[in-house]
Each structure stands twice: as C-alpha cells, then as structure tokens.
Amino acid sequence: MSEVTSIELKSLMARVPSVExxxxxxxxxxxxxxxxxxxxxxxxxxxxDDWRREAQAGRASVDALDETRxxxxxxxxxxxxxxxxxxAVxxxxxxxxxxNLGRAxxxxxxxxxVVEAMTRPANLEFDLATGSRGDRDDLIDELICELTGAEAATVVNNNAAAxxxxxxxxxxxxxVVxxxxxxxEIGGAFRIPDIMSRAGAKLREVGTTNRTHLKDYDEAIGTRTALLMKVHCSNYAISGFTKEVALNDLSxxxxxxxxxxxxxxxSGTLVDLTQWGLPRETTVRETIEGGADVVTFSGDKLLGGPQAxxxxxxxxxIxxxxxxPLKRALRVGKLTLAALEPVLRLYRAPEFLRERLTTLRLLTRAADDMRHTAERVAPALQHAIGAEFAIEVEPMFSQIGSGALPVDVLPSYGLTIRLASGKRGGRQINRVEKLLRSLPRPVIGRIADDALRLDVRCLEPHDEAAxxxxxQPEQPAQANDA
Known part of the structure; x- marks a missing residue:
C-alpha cells in the first residue's frame, strides 16, 4: 500500500476496535x-499501536483488526x-x-x-546435633577432605573466585612468585596478573615463557614473599625446549x-582418568600429597558438578x-551445596562412577554407540533440511572443553551436512545452522570446512526421540530460499 492521504488515514483509524x-x-x-x-x-x-504506525506508513491491512486475528x-x-x-538445547x-552451554x-x-532444597527449608547454617547456628561449609567439608586428603576445605562460587x-x-x-x-588467561579475559592486582598482591615473575628452574624461585624469595604459586596450564600447552619445576621440588x-x-x-579432577582411557590429568589428592598447602579447582568441569x-x-x-571479608561475598548458596554433595558422594564408589556421573559417561561413550545414534537420527534430519543437502555419518573428534586438556581429542561420531551438489555452500550451510538453532529446542553444532558438523557424543539415547x-512437525521446515 502506498502512502495514505489524511482522509484515508482517518478512515483507517476509525476501523480500530476499542480496547475494551x-x-x-x-x-x-x-x-x-x-x-x-x-x-x-x-x-x-x-x-x-504497531498497527497504527503501519497504517501511517501505508502498510497496514484492516484484516489484522479482526477480533480473532x-x-x-x-x-x-x-x-x-x-x-x-x-x-534447553x-x-x-x-x-x-x-x-557457553552450561558446562557439566x-x-x-x-x-x-536441588529440587528438595528449592522446595523445602534445609539446614544450610543450622547444626542439627547442637541446635545452634552452623557453618554452611560443614555440609561438604568432611566429604571433600576425605576425597582429597586435605585437612580442611571451603567453597565459593567458581574457581576464579577461589x-x-x-x-x-x-x-x-x-x-607472589x-x-x-x-x-x-582463561575465558572471559581472566588473567592471573590481573587477579593478583585486584587482590592487592604483587606479582613476582620468574623464569621465561618456556623454561623455569628451581633456582629462579629460590632467588625470588624474600622478606615480602607470601606465596609460591603454580598455575596448571590446562587451556594451552607449550612443547619443545621446555622446563618447569615439579611441585614436589618446589614444596x-x-x-x-x-x-x-x-x-x-x-578444571581439577578427583580420580585418575586414565583408567577409563582418558588423557592423564593430575588429581587434587596428588597435588596435596605433592606438597601443596592450598589448592583451588572447579566444581563444574572434570569434577562433573555445579559451578563452584x-x-x-x-x-x-583455610x-x-x-x-x-570476601568469603561472604563469594560464598555459595544452598542450591550449589545441594548439588555438590551428591556429586562428591559418587566418588566414594569409583567403580560405579562411569555410569553414574554424567560428565564421565559422556567423555567415555563408546564409538559404536555414537555411530548408531547418528545413523538413527540422520533420516529425520535429512527430511527436515531437504534434498539440497547431503548428510553423511562420519567419524569426528570431540573435546573435553572448558580449558580441560585442550590439546587432547576424543574419537567420536556425528553427522556432516554439505551441499548435495558438492559445491562450496557457505551461505546455504549457514542457513541450515540457523534453521536448527531456531527449533523449539535449539540444535547447536559447529561449522567447519564448508560443512555443518553435528557431533552426537552428547545426544544420549533418552534424548533421541525428542x-x-x-x-518432523506436521509441515516440516525446509532450509531453502523459498
């Protein structure tokens, strides 16, 4: 509709029904x-109001004013x-x-x-034995110490806070040396030098990027030295001509x-992951036994629990x-503690950990199991995106993620979506990615080499039907230009 005259506009506005x-x-x-x-x-x-603005621009239809519409x-x-x-995605x-998808x-x-803690009062800071006020750390302190060999423990809202x-x-x-x-530097531009500055500590760097010796630490220790600190480089690796000081020697x-x-x-882990064929990662207990006086680690990474x-x-x-004073500002609430305790209890029976801890189950999922999953969902996916695209079940490589062992990959299976013509199809592949991302429960994959790759490691059997x-809605969406 072209621009309307004042008379036409007045006539249109008269058609607007009363709100009441x-x-x-x-x-x-x-x-x-x-x-x-x-x-x-x-x-x-x-x-x-939107209709009135459209009417003034000559783009409104009176049909839209029908009460049903x-x-x-x-x-x-x-x-x-x-x-x-x-x-949920x-x-x-x-x-x-x-x-970006919530980690563990x-x-x-x-x-x-967690449901129990959300819906009923709980003894968050109440000692049931004495009837007096308690410490919320008491709910998990003994369990953490049992699993790590530490003398004491406390919990805050994430490892950066720790x-x-x-x-x-x-x-x-x-x-701090x-x-x-x-x-x-980890995600969110969290840098060790910056956090030291915010904490009021003075950084004392020793060694070089690739080589640091015990004498470097020794020569740096002075009357103002408060800590010697080691940072586990879980989100990158330096190879070649390198040297670092072992914790035992430093302690x-x-x-x-x-x-x-x-x-x-x-990221931290409480068990030796190699028993399940995963890459080697130093455990918290080994770090304590190696002479560390204080150890910090995450609850929502390799440990497989809530953010903590x-x-x-x-x-x-401790x-x-x-x-x-910062402890109160950084402390966790009852929901985190309610989630953390059951996860920690699972580690008391490591022989059942693989089947009961979701993170470990996903990390150790069998290749044949993933291949069968990909084969089962491929026809429905092909029907949804149309014949313009070809879907192949292919071997892939998964990552652990969240800075945990980034240079190691896990053999996996998934679906690769390319143009059926064999041509490069960046724009078309992006359209498919957007289509899947706009579903009621969005499907999040990754685009690489002119293909959309959907790794099914985290698509477990109980989610396949959904x-x-x-x-397969009544009128399936097609990823075409129509």
Missing amino acids: RVMASAGLAPLVAQHGRTQALAALRRIL LAQAVGAALEERARSKVR FNLTGTVLHT LLPDDAVQS VLLVLSALASKKE VSRGELV VLAKSRNVPVAVDLG GLIVGRREL AKIKKH FIAQL
Whole structure:
C-alpha cells in the first residue's frame, strides 16, 4: 500500500476496535485467564499501536483488526514473552564441557537434591546435633577432605573466585612468585596478573615463557614473599625446549624457606582418568600429597558438578581464608551445596562412577554407540533440511572443553551436512545452522570446512526421540530460499 492521504488515514483509524471490546471478546478470555488481564491488555495495546504506525506508513491491512486475528496476535506475543530466556538445547558441538552451554550436566541424584532444597527449608547454617547456628561449609567439608586428603576445605562460587580469595587472604600487600610460563588467561579475559592486582598482591615473575628452574624461585624469595604459586596450564600447552619445576621440588624449597605453596588446578579432577582411557590429568589428592598447602579447582568441569570453586589445604590457611571479608561475598548458596554433595558422594564408589556421573559417561561413550545414534537420527534430519543437502555419518573428534586438556581429542561420531551438489555452500550451510538453532529446542553444532558438523557424543539415547520429533512437525521446515 502506498502512502495514505489524511482522509484515508482517518478512515483507517476509525476501523480500530476499542480496547475494551477486544478484551471482552471470547478469544481473549482464555489468554486473560492464563496470563492475567495486565499482560493481555499491555500486549493488545502494543499490537494496536504497531498497527497504527503501519497504517501511517501505508502498510497496514484492516484484516489484522479482526477480533480473532487480534486474539491470535496477543496469544503469540504473550507466549513469546512468557518463554524463559534460559532454554534447553541439544549440544552437538563436540565439546562436552561447553562453557557457553552450561558446562557439566548434573547426575540425577544431584538434580533431586536441588529440587528438595528449592522446595523445602534445609539446614544450610543450622547444626542439627547442637541446635545452634552452623557453618554452611560443614555440609561438604568432611566429604571433600576425605576425597582429597586435605585437612580442611571451603567453597565459593567458581574457581576464579577461589583464586581471588586465596590471594586476598594470604598475599595482600605482599609478593607472589609465579613462573612466567604459567601466567595464563582463561575465558572471559581472566588473567592471573590481573587477579593478583585486584587482590592487592604483587606479582613476582620468574623464569621465561618456556623454561623455569628451581633456582629462579629460590632467588625470588624474600622478606615480602607470601606465596609460591603454580598455575596448571590446562587451556594451552607449550612443547619443545621446555622446563618447569615439579611441585614436589618446589614444596621442599618452600618449606625450607617457610613459604606456603598454592596451586591453581583449574578444571581439577578427583580420580585418575586414565583408567577409563582418558588423557592423564593430575588429581587434587596428588597435588596435596605433592606438597601443596592450598589448592583451588572447579566444581563444574572434570569434577562433573555445579559451578563452584573449591579451596582445600592446610587447616590454618583455610581458616584464615574463611575469615576474610570476601568469603561472604563469594560464598555459595544452598542450591550449589545441594548439588555438590551428591556429586562428591559418587566418588566414594569409583567403580560405579562411569555410569553414574554424567560428565564421565559422556567423555567415555563408546564409538559404536555414537555411530548408531547418528545413523538413527540422520533420516529425520535429512527430511527436515531437504534434498539440497547431503548428510553423511562420519567419524569426528570431540573435546573435553572448558580449558580441560585442550590439546587432547576424543574419537567420536556425528553427522556432516554439505551441499548435495558438492559445491562450496557457505551461505546455504549457514542457513541450515540457523534453521536448527531456531527449533523449539535449539540444535547447536559447529561449522567447519564448508560443512555443518553435528557431533552426537552428547545426544544420549533418552534424548533421541525428542530430537527426532521436533524435526518432523506436521509441515516440516525446509532450509531453502523459498
């Protein structure tokens, strides 16, 4: 429609029904009952305002003012408004512990524990034995110490917070000696030098990027030295002409100079992963036995629990850390503790860990199992995207993710989507990726080498039916230009 004259516009505006009449219509009644009059009224007014603007531009249709259509428009607007911003997705990226997709998935025991904590009062800071106020760390302190060999433990909201708290409590206005090769940056531009500065500690770099010797630490220790710190370089690797000081040797030096050793393990693990064919990763217990006085690590990475930062070590140092004012600001709530405790309990029976801990189950999933999954979902996916594209079941490589062993890959299987013509199809492949990402439960893959790759490692059998079902609606969406 072209621009309207003032007379035509006046005529169009006269066709706009009264808000009260539409609100009293049969089509709005169920929406008011479900969403409330306040939201339904606001949605209707927005829709009518939008129509008026379109009318002024000559683009409005009077058919849109039909009460049935207005009710449908209000319903769609309210449904979109009510949709949670946090949505479940299918993680077919090939990265198991995907930071952007929530990292570790909790096992059933942890989920049920969280539901219980959300819906009923709990003894978060109440000592049931004495009837007096308790310490929330008491809920998991004994269990963590049992699994790590540490004397004491505390928990904060993530490992970055754990490092910040340790430095603030033990090294404020003093020096911390760190190898230059361990001054890492992790996700979100979290840099060890920056966090030291924010904690009020002074960084003392020793060695070079690729080689640091014990004498470098020895020569750096002075009257203002508060800590010797080792940072586990879990998100990158240096190879070739390299040298780092083993924790055992560093701890001997530290004890002779009466200086504590702190170790940031990053992702952290409580068990030897090689027993399941996974790459070697130093455990927290090995780090404690190697002489570390304080160790920090994550709860939502290799440990397989909720987002948390765990601090373990010598009793007197942990006590000092817990007394620092930042501890209250960084402490975790009841939901984190409710999820963390059941996950930690699983480690008491390592022989069952592979089947009960979701993260470990995904990391160790059998190749044939993944291949069969890919073969089962391929037909539905082909039907959804159309004959313009070819789908192949192919071997792939997954990653552990979240900075855990980034140079190691896990043999996997998945689906590769390319143009059936064999031509390069960047624009078309991007369109398929967007189509899958716009599904009710979005499918998240990765584009590489002119193909969309959907690694099915994290698509477990209990989710297959839901995955296939949304690819087969009554009128399946096609990834074409129509």
